Amino acid sequence: MSQQIPISVNVNGTLYERAVEPRLLLSDFLRHELELTGTHVGCEHGVCGACTVLLDGDAVRSCLLFAVQVDGHGLVTVEGLAPDASSDRLHPLQEAFREAHGLQCGFCTPGFLMTLVAFLEENPHPSEREIREVISGHLCRCTGYQSIVEATKIAARRSA
Template sequence: MENAPLFSVKVTVNGQLFEREVEPRLLLSDFLRHELALTGTHVGCEHGVCGACTVLLNGEAVRSCLIFAVQAHGQEIVTVEGLTPDGGREALHPLQEAFREAHGLQCGFCTPGILMTLIPFLQEHPQPSEGEIREALSGNLCRCTGYHNIVKAVQLAAETLRHG
């Protein structure tokens, strides 16, 4: 199809309102990365398995490779950049801090998606068991860590978040 009409998308990302004209087929992952230059959201498989592109849509974790940008019209999105509005210069989010402390990342490519999966998970499960953590992580693939230290990082983060 030639010259598909463009659609206007107004979307709040990390608290900021953006307005862009996009082709309807543009994936939300590409929109965030290439239209909004929020390259912290990574793309690993584009078929909804690896979880690297996970972002929050109205507070819930979703695969941004399985949503069209036009569908985000009028919605609220949070990406990994939204966890530290100053880019982490002052302080990391407690979850990020825990990942650093427990060596929960190596190459770091899957990490943003894992963080975004865990944010709502920890809200829903402030005291998660190891089994719950592993199940929560099972929709995000990591090829470097063997998950062991990610689990430790989540336990650490849960503790910090509980005790402030």
């Protein structure tokens, strides 16, 4: 097999050390090496946004990065959002999504959540226009987006 590069990545607070092929996509690394399958892959060309994760706090598309590029960095995936993995408690944004019916099939949802978590951090009181613009980088075929906008507003209101 081809060359293996050692990397060390902190994901959701856990340090992982692995040797990977240089061409291994970050999305595949997360999903298949670390078995963090909450990050979904919808297009593999950076349009749909389903694979979005936080890289040192910024929302990035894990299908457009190689695993070797995140060596030494910190990632948060959708599995890392809720405060406590063992309880049923959700992150306020996740809670708002449930309340507003912000998801149907739920496949695109992790990507929306990650982008919106980073966005609300930066802009805690966004206008509807701003919310729509930031999520226009994501595709959802089920909801028609309205309930995602509503969920974001609810989460923003609560954090105020």
